[in-house]
Amino acid sequence: MKRFPFAIMAAVLVFSLSACGGGNTAQPPANKPSTETPSTPSTETPSTTAPSGSYDTATAEALFKNTCAGCHGQTLEGAVGPNLQKIGGQLNKDQILEVLNKGKGAMPPGLVKGADAETLAAWLADKK
Ligand code: HEC
Numbered sequence: 032m033k034r035f036p037f038a039i040m041a042a043v044l045v046f047s048l049s050a051c052g053g054g055n056t057a058q059p060p061a062n063k064p065s066t067e068t069p070s071t072p073s074t075e076t077p078s079t080t081a082p083s084g085s086y087d088t089a090t091a092e093a094l095f096k097n098t099c100a101g102c103h104g105q106t107l108e109g110a111v112g113p114n115l116q117k118i119g120g121q122l123n124k125d126q127i128l129e130v131l132n133k134g135k136g137a138m139p140p141g142l143v144k145g146a147d148a149e150t151l152a153a154w155l156a157d158k159k
Contacts, residue, residue, distance in 0.1 A: 091154030
């Protein structure tokens with residue numbers, strides 16, 4: 032019995048020595064190797080049957096967030112400007128385009144132009 036604890040200590044000693052002797056093999060994790068871009072699902076063409084003509088939803092949402100959300104809210108819930116979540120039920124694409132081009136009340140005209148305005152108007156016209 033008396034040798035037993037000693038044996039354990041010896042074993043522990045050997046073990047810890049060999050652990051030290053083994054060197055510090057645990058390397059710090061290398062820096063993240065990937066700068067891969069997980070975003071941009073790219074090749075999606077929503078083409079087929081967009082009711083108000085084809086447009087890219089992601090583009091529309093980005094435009095909205097950049098240009099309109101400050102007044103109409105991140106989720107179109109309204110703020111300074113009215114709620115637009117069901118705007119498509121009230122205004123069609125052309126009417127929305129007119130608002131964008133000419134402004135309305137406190138909303139300044141020409142915030143977005145050309146294809147951007149078309150995209151936003153078509154996207155909003157589908158909000159019903
Ligand atoms: C400076 C704040 C502001 C910004 C920015 C803004 N709006 Fe507006 N918007 C308003 C206000 C205020 C009204 C309400 C005007 C009124 O009826 O008198 C309005 C009205 C509208 C309407 C008509 C709603 C209705 O019920 O008649 C649409 C559509 C609209 N905005 C879309 C947009 C879009 C799309 C953008 C981004 C390109 C945008 N707005 C940016 C303030 C803003």
